[in-house]
Amino acid sequence: MAKPRLDLGSVDDLNLAGAKEWWVRLYREPAPSLSLQLLKFGIAYRIQIRAAGISEPKMPRRQRDRGRGKPIPRNLAPGTRLVRDWHGVGHVVTVVDNGFEYEGRHWSSLTAIARAITGGKWSGPRFFGLPA
Incomplete structure (x- = not known):
C-alpha cells in the first residue's frame, strides 16, 4: 500500500x-x-x-563561505526571523527596525536575548548561528 x-x-x-x-x-x-x-x-x-523537481537545495554561498573562513556580512533586514532550539524548546527572534522582538518584548541586542534564554554568558550572534 x-x-x-x-x-x-x-x-x-x-x-x-x-x-x-x-x-x-x-x-x-x-x-x-x-x-x-x-x-x-x-x-x-x-x-x-x-x-519543482529539485533533489537538494543548493547551499547558499554565504554558508559555503563560512566553511572557508570568510566573514559573512550580518545585515539583518527587518522581518528576518532567527530560530534556535535550546534544550528542546524552540525560540524565535524577529529583527525589527530598532533591535529585536522576542516573546512580545523589544530587545536592543541578541546577546541580551541569548543570556535570557540560557541563563549564562553567550555571544548573541554566535548563539543564533551568525558570525561574531
Whole structure:
C-alpha cells in the first residue's frame, strides 16, 4: 500500500502530531522543537522543493563561505526571523527596525536575548548561528 501524500493545500489542516510525522517523512530527521506554524512553513517549503523537481537545495554561498573562513556580512533586514532550539524548546527572534522582538518584548541586542534564554554568558550572534 502506498504512503499517503501531502499536498500544499493540506498543510494548514495539520495538527502538531501530524506536522511532526510529516517532518520526519520529508526531512528524514526528528522535527525540531518549534511552533506548529513554523513546522508547517518547513513542510510547505519541502513540498514545493520536491514539486519543482529539485533533489537538494543548493547551499547558499554565504554558508559555503563560512566553511572557508570568510566573514559573512550580518545585515539583518527587518522581518528576518532567527530560530534556535535550546534544550528542546524552540525560540524565535524577529529583527525589527530598532533591535529585536522576542516573546512580545523589544530587545536592543541578541546577546541580551541569548543570556535570557540560557541563563549564562553567550555571544548573541554566535548563539543564533551568525558570525561574531
